[in-house]
Amino acid sequence: MRQGLFATLGLLAALTTGLPVAAQTSAKSAATENGSAFTPPKTPWGDPDLQGIWPGNMGVPMQRPKNLGDRTTLTDEEYAKRVEQAQRAAAADNEERAPKDARVGIGPPSYWTERGKPTRQASLIIDPPDGRLPALTPEAQKRRKEARGGLGDPAEWAGRADSYEDLNLYYRCISRGVTGSIIPVVYNNGNQILQAPGFVVIRNEMIHEARVIPLDGRPHVSPTIREYMGDSRGHWEGNTLVIETTNYTDKTSIGSNGVGYNGEGGRHTQALRTVERLTRVDDNTISYQATVDDPQTWTKPWTMRIELKRDSKYQYLEYACHEGNYAMRDILSGARADEAAKVSH
Amino acid sequence: MRNRIKGLLSTAVVSAVLLLASLPLAAQNQTYRAPRAADGHPDLNGIWQAFTTANFALQDHSQQAGTMWETGAVGAVPPGQGVVEGGEIPYQPAALAKKQANFGKRRTDDPEAKCYMPGVPRANYMPYPFQIVQSPQGILFVYEFASANRFVNMGKPVEAGSDTWMGTNNGHWEGDTLVVDVTGLNGLAWLDRSGDFMSDQAHVVERFTRVDPYHINYEATIEDPKTFTKPWKISMPLYRRVEKNAQLLDFKCVEFAEELLYGQYKKK
Numbered sequence: 001m002r003q004g005l006f007a008t009l010g011l012l013a014a015l016t017t018g019l020p021v022a023a024q025t026s027a028k029s030a031a032t033e034n035g036s037a038f039t040p041p042k043t044p045w046g047d048p049d050l051q052g053i054w055p056g057n058m059g060v061p062m063q064r065p066k067n068l069g070d071r072t073t074l075t076d077e078e079y080a081k082r083v084e085q086a087q088r089a090a091a092a093d094n095e096e097r098a099p100k101d102a103r104v105g106i107g108p109p110s111y112w113t114e115r116g117k118p119t120r121q122a123s124l125i126i127d128p129p130d131g132r133l134p135a136l137t138p139e140a141q142k143r144r145k146e147a148r149g150g151l152g153d154p155a156e157w158a159g160r161a162d163s164y165e166d167l168n169l170y171y172r173c174i175s176r177g178v179t180g181s182i183i184p185v186v187y188n189n190g191n192q193i194l195q196a197p198g199f200v201v202i203r204n205e206m207i208h209e210a211r212v213i214p215l216d217g218r219p220h221v222s223p224t225i226r227e228y229m230g231d232s233r234g235h236w237e238g239n240t241l242v243i244e245t246t247n248y249t250d251k252t253s254i255g256s257n258g259v260g261y262n263g264e265g266g267r268h269t270q271a272l273r274t275v276e277r278l279t280r281v282d283d284n285t286i287s288y289q290a291t292v293d294d295p296q297t298w299t300k301p302w303t304m305r306i307e308l309k310r311d312s313k314y315q316y317l318e319y320a321c322h323e324g325n326y327a328m329r330d331i332l333s334g335a336r337a338d339e340a341a342k343v344s345h
Numbered sequence: 346m347r348n349r350i351k352g353l354l355s356t357a358v359v360s361a362v363l364l365l366a367s368l369p370l371a372a373q374n375q376t377y378r379a380p381r382a383a384d385g386h387p388d389l390n391g392i393w394q395a396f397t398t399a400n401f402a403l404q405d406h407s408q409q410a411g412t413m414w415e416t417g418a419v420g421a422v423p424p425g426q427g428v429v430e431g432g433e434i435p436y437q438p439a440a441l442a443k444k445q446a447n448f449g450k451r452r453t454d455d456p457e458a459k460c461y462m463p464g465v466p467r468a469n470y471m472p473y474p475f476q477i478v479q480s481p482q483g484i485l486f487v488y489e490f491a492s493a494n495r496f497v498n499m500g501k502p503v504e505a506g507s508d509t510w511m512g513t514n515n516g517h518w519e520g521d522t523l524v525v526d527v528t529g530l531n532g533l534a535w536l537d538r539s540g541d542f543m544s545d546q547a548h549v550v551e552r553f554t555r556v557d558p559y560h561i562n563y564e565a566t567i568e569d570p571k572t573f574t575k576p577w578k579i580s581m582p583l584y585r586r587v588e589k590n591a592q593l594l595d596f597k598c599v600e601f602a603e604e605l606l607y608g609q610y611k612k613k
Contacts, residue, residue: 044383044481051482162612164603174599175492192496194480196390197383201478201485203494210487210494212476212593227595316496318509322599323461323533332610339612 040239040280043195047215048239050193050200050278053316054286054308056184057119059086062304064123064131072131073120086118119307124183126289127303140297144267161335164328169252171328173207173321175228177252178245178274179290181209183306190316191308193278193286200234200241207321213243220246226270228252243276254292269296284310379521379555382479384499387521387555389477389484392586392593395470395563398425400457402539403579404434412452422538428470430578434541440572447540455538459606460598462493462510464534465527465549466565466579474586476593484516484523489593497525505529508545523553544571559585 041049059082068074074082123131136144160166169175181204182191190205203210213234220231223246231247254266254274272294279287286308293301379387398406405427411420436444447454457463463471473489484497495511505513508531516525532545547569554562561583568576 051480164607164611172599172603174597194478194482194485196478196480199390199478201480201487203485203496207492208494209492210485212478212487214592218590221590221592221594225594228597229595315506317506318462318511320462320510322491323510328607329610332607336610336612 038280038282045197047195047236048241048280049195050241050280050286051195052193052310052312053314054191054193054310055189055314056182056191056288057117057307057309058184058189059118060121060124060306062124063133064125066130066132068122068131070129070131072122072126074122079118079120082118117309121305121307124304124306125302126305127291128300134298134300134302137295137297137299140267147267161331164332167328167331169228170207171331173325173328175209175252176204176207177254178211178229178232178276179254179292179304180252181206181229182288182290182308188317188319190314192316200243203316205316205319208319223247226250230272230274237277239279241276241278243274243278245274245276246272248272248274267297268292268294271296286310377555377557383481384479386479386518386523388479389523389553389555389561390479392474392476392591393561393583394472394474394586395581395583397428397470397581398423399428399470399579399581400467400472400537401425403427403429403537403541404539405432406539428579428581430580435574435577437572437574440542444540444542447535447542449540451538451540453605455540456533456535457490457538458602460491460602462491462534463488464510464530465495465512465514466551466567467534467536468493468495468511469551469563469565469583470581473596474591474593487593489596491596491598502526508532510534512549519552521554525551525553527551542572543567543569546571553583556582559587561585 043049043051064071068078125131125133128134164172169177170180175181176185182202185206188205192201192203192205194201194203198214198216200213200215201210202213209229211229211232213232215234215236217235218233220233225231225247226249227247228249228251230245232243232245234241234243236242248268248270250268250270250272252268254268254272272292274293275291277287277289277291281287287305288308289303289305291301291303292298382388382390401422402425406422406425408424409422411422413420452458457471462468468475468486468488468490471488471490475486475488478485478487483499485494486497487494493511495514497514497516499516502515503513505528508529510531510533512527513529514525514527516523518524527549530543530545530547530549532543532547535542547567549568550566552562552564556562562580563583564578564580566576566578567573
C-alpha cells in the first residue's frame with residue numbers, strides 16, 4: 001500500500017518534472033536575469049540564506065489577457081497603462097467612499113492598503129505558455145457545477161449568508177492555503193523566511209501561518225492526515241529551495257486572493273501536489289514559482305511565478321483575523337435583519 | 346550474603362532515584378552544558394510540550410466535572426498540583442471576583458473555546474506541541490494550537506506598538522538562559538480554563554533553560570499592577586518530543602468554534 005503510494009508519487013514527480021519545461025527554463029532565466037548568476041549569502045551552517053521579510057508584489061493578474069498571447073512581458077505602452085492604473089487605484093484608496101451621514105465607513109482606511117510596485121510581468125501563470133489555466137477535467141467541471149446544490153464553488157462567496165459555511169475560508173479566517181498565502185492581497189502581505197539547521201519556516205502575515213518545512217528527507221505523514229497547508233518537505237537544488245507538498249485537504253482552493261483566481265475558485269482535490277521553487281536571484285528578490293498538479297482537477301499541471309521583494313523596513317504585525325472577525329457576525333446578522341424586514345413588509 | 350548485598354544495593358539505587366526525582370530539574374543538572382546553536386548560545390531548536398494540568402488550572406485543583414455532562418468523563422477535569430510558586434495567584438479583590446465570574450462562563454467565554462490565539466504564557470502549556478526555530482535572525486515560536494506564532498526579537502529591543510494576543514517579544518541571553526520580555530499584551534487572553542486572567546497592563550518575563558538533552562526548565566514571572574497585588578511566578582518543565590517523526594500538524598480550530606460563536610446568527 002505504502003509502496004504503491006510512493007510509486008504513484010514518483011510517477012507524479014516524473015510527470016511534473018517532465019512537463020513544465022517552460023517553468024524550469026524560466027527559473028534559469030530568472031537566475032540569469034541580471035547578467036551573471038547571483039550567489040546568495042550562506043547561513044552559518046552553509047545553506048543558501050533566504051531569510052528576511054519578502055512581501056509579494058501586487059498588480060499582476062493570475063491569468064494573462066488573451067490578446068497578449070504567448071508574450072510574458074508587457075510592452076512599454078502596456079506597462080505605462082498598468083502604472084497609470086496603479087496610480088488611479090492608489091488615488092481611489094484615498095477617497096472617502098462612505099457617505100458623510102453613514103454610521104460606519106466601508107473599507108479600511110487607505111493607509112492599510114499595500115499596492116506594491118507595478119512590474120512588466122504579464123501574468124502570474126507562466127506555464128502553459130499562453131499564461132492561461134489548463135482546462136478542467138470533465139470530473140472537475142461536474143464537481144464545480146454541482147457544488148452546494150448548484151450554488152457553485154465554495155471557494156467563492158456567492159453572497160448567500162444563511163450560515164458561516166456559506167462564506168469562503170478567507171472570510172472565515174481559516175487559511176489561504178500554501179500558494180494563496182504567498183500571493184498578496186490588499187494588506188498585510190508580509191512573508192517572513194527564517195532558517196535553522198534542517199528547517200526553513202515560511203511565515204505569512206495574513207491570517208497568520210508559520211509553515212515549518214523539514215529538509216532532512218523524512219517521508220510525508222500518512223495519507224490519512226489532511227491539512228489546509230499540506231505536508232511540506234524541502235531540499236536544496238543548487239541555490240534553489242524546492243518544497244514538495246502533499247496531504248492537502250480538498251477544502252482549500254488555489255490562486256490569487258487566497259481563495260480562487262479572478263472570479264473562479266481554484267478548488268482542488270486531495271490529489272493535489274505542489275512543488276514550489278524559491279531562488280534568490282539578487283540581494284532583494286526571490287523568484288517564487290509554484291507548480292500545481294491535481295490530475296483530478298486540471299488536464300495538466302500549471303506553474304505560476306511571482307517576485308518577492310525584500311523589505312527590511314517592513315513592519316510585520318500580528319494579524320488576528322479570526323479574533324477580530326466582526327465581518328462574519330455582521331454579515332450573518334445583517335442577512336437575518338434583511339429577512340426580518342422583508343417579512344414585515 | 347550475596348543476595349543481601351544485592352538487596353542493599355537496589356535499595357540504595359531506589360533511594361538515589363527517589364532523591365533525584367524529588368529535586369527540581371534545574372538543581373539536578375547544574376553542570377549540564379547544552380549543545381550550541383549557530384549563534385553560540387544553547388540550542389533550543391526542537392519540538393517541545395508541557396505535560397501538566399496547568400491549562401485546566403494554574404493552581405492546585407481537585408478532579409471536577411466538566412461543563413457539559415454530554416461529554417462524560419472525556420470532558421472532566423483531571424486533578425493536578427499547581428505550577429504557581431507559593432500556591433496562590435495574588436489577585437486584587439476585584440480581580441478575584443472577575444476570575445470567579447470567568448469560571449462561571451468558562452464553557453463559552455474561554456478564548457481557547459473560541460479558538461483565539463492563546464497569548465503568553467498560556468501558549469506554552471496547552472496540550473499541543475510547539476516548535477522553537479532558533480534562527481540567526483531571531484527566535485520563532487510556532488504553536489500547533491490555532492497556528493499561533495510569535496517572533497522573539499533578539500536584536501535591539503523594540504517598543505510594543507498596538508496591543509496583541511501574543512505580545513511584543515524581546516529576548517536576550519543571561520548565561521545559558523533565554524529571557525523573553527513580553528509587553529503589549531491585549532489582556533483578552535486567559536491563563537487557563539478556570540478563568541485566570543491578566544490585564545493589558547501585564548508584563549511577562551519568561552526564562553527558558555535547557556537542563557538536559559530532553560528538558561527545558563520554563564519559568565514565567567507575571568507582573569500586572571491592575572490585577573495582582575505583587576508579581577508572581579509559574580514554573581514547569583517542557584519536554585522534548587523525541588518521536589522520530591515528530592512534527593507540528595494543522596490544528597486550525599476556527600471551524601470547531603464557529604457554531605459556538607456564530608450559531609445564533611444562522612438562518613433558522
